[in-house]
Amino acid sequence: MGALLTQKGVDIDLITRNAEHARAMKEHGAVIYGLINETIPVHAMTPDEMQERYDIIFLMTKQMQNRKDAEFLLNYLSEDGVICVLQNGIPEPELAQCIGEDRVIGGIVTWNAVRTEAGRVFVSPPASSLSFSVGTISGARTPQLLKVQEVLSQMCVTEIVDNLMGLRWSKLIINACLSCPATILGGKCGDVLDDPQWRRVAMHILHECVTVGHAAGVEFVEIQGCNFAKELDFVTEEEEQRSLALAPECFSKYHPGVPSMLGDLQKGRPCEIDALVGVICRMGREHGIATPFSDMAVRTVKDISEGKITFSKEHVARFVPLFT
Secondary structure: OHHHHHHOOOOOEEEOOOHHHHHHHHHHOEEEEEOOOEEEOOEEEOHHHOOOOEEEEEEOOOHHHHHHHHHHHHHHEEEEEEEEEOOOOOOHHHHHHHHOHHHEEEEEEOOOEEEEEOOEEEEOOOHHHOEEEEEOOOOOOOHHHHHHHHHHOOOOEEEEOOOHHHHHHHHHHHHHHHHHHHHHHOOOHHHHHHOHHHHHHHHHHHHHHHHHHHHOOOOOOOEOOEOHHHHHOOOOHHHHHHHHHHHHHHOHHHOOOOOHHHHHHHOOOOOOHHHOHHHHHHHHHHOOOOOHHHHHHHHHHHHHHOOOOOOOHHHHHHOHHHHO
16 A cells, blocks of 8 residues: 555655565565556655654554554654554554544555565455545544545545444454455455355354444445445345355455455464454454354464464364354
8 A cells, every 4th residue: 555655656654563574665665466566666664763753644553452553653643643544343442542532543445465575565456446435433524534535545546434333344244254264264255255155154254243233333334335234134044045145246356355364374473353253252242142153263263373273164164063
């Protein structure tokens, strides 16, 4: 993202804790391939090299230490500066508690990019998937929000939304029912959709996400032309069969996506499972709603992370007893 904004003339610093990644970009530029193939000169650095105060900081780190990161970044915000969090899950409430709601803007990313090695990033096609949606927790259209939209629009279509939490939960459906199973089987989101058993697992995780979201007062919305909660949620067996038939078409844009969780686990790094599917499990418990498929998904990803098992489509066997 930073490289493409730089290419459009935006004055932007790319900051990463990965010194090797920063060094590669400094020496050779940012190499983007997949959807496009370009090498773009950028201004990259590590956090210890930060000196300026910024009007906008786009937060794209993993969520495991959001509070610590926000407290650190507060020192580098201008007087009216904001943090625009472009993470998955539901990160805004925690950040608002830390630095104040007026300094937090939420952003939903509908495209997929994976760092494959130092200085190199693979961006998944299609081009039609490139978009941002941004908003505030309250729904207010602040001057800072308009500035965020102006900056991100230099890269691709960026819309302002009034129902940020509804959009967050709608994106969580994708992370939970596609990215998580794809991580477990060690492949792409399309591998989940193409396998009848894994597709059924995905639809049951979707159902749990929607049920818990509704209990929390969430109004689900469209993402890229589809309201997944409305189109794919089910209650009866007949509705489930309809959802299974519609899912590949509804999620077709995400077919080539490679989950970032998979990349993290392959590299031996911690992943964000607790901040993604774990949200469904925790809020399900708060509202007295059983979430057996989400619970099993979290447990399986953690077993992979701890080296107890490895990636395999055969792990679908763990979920089969839950169908009865």
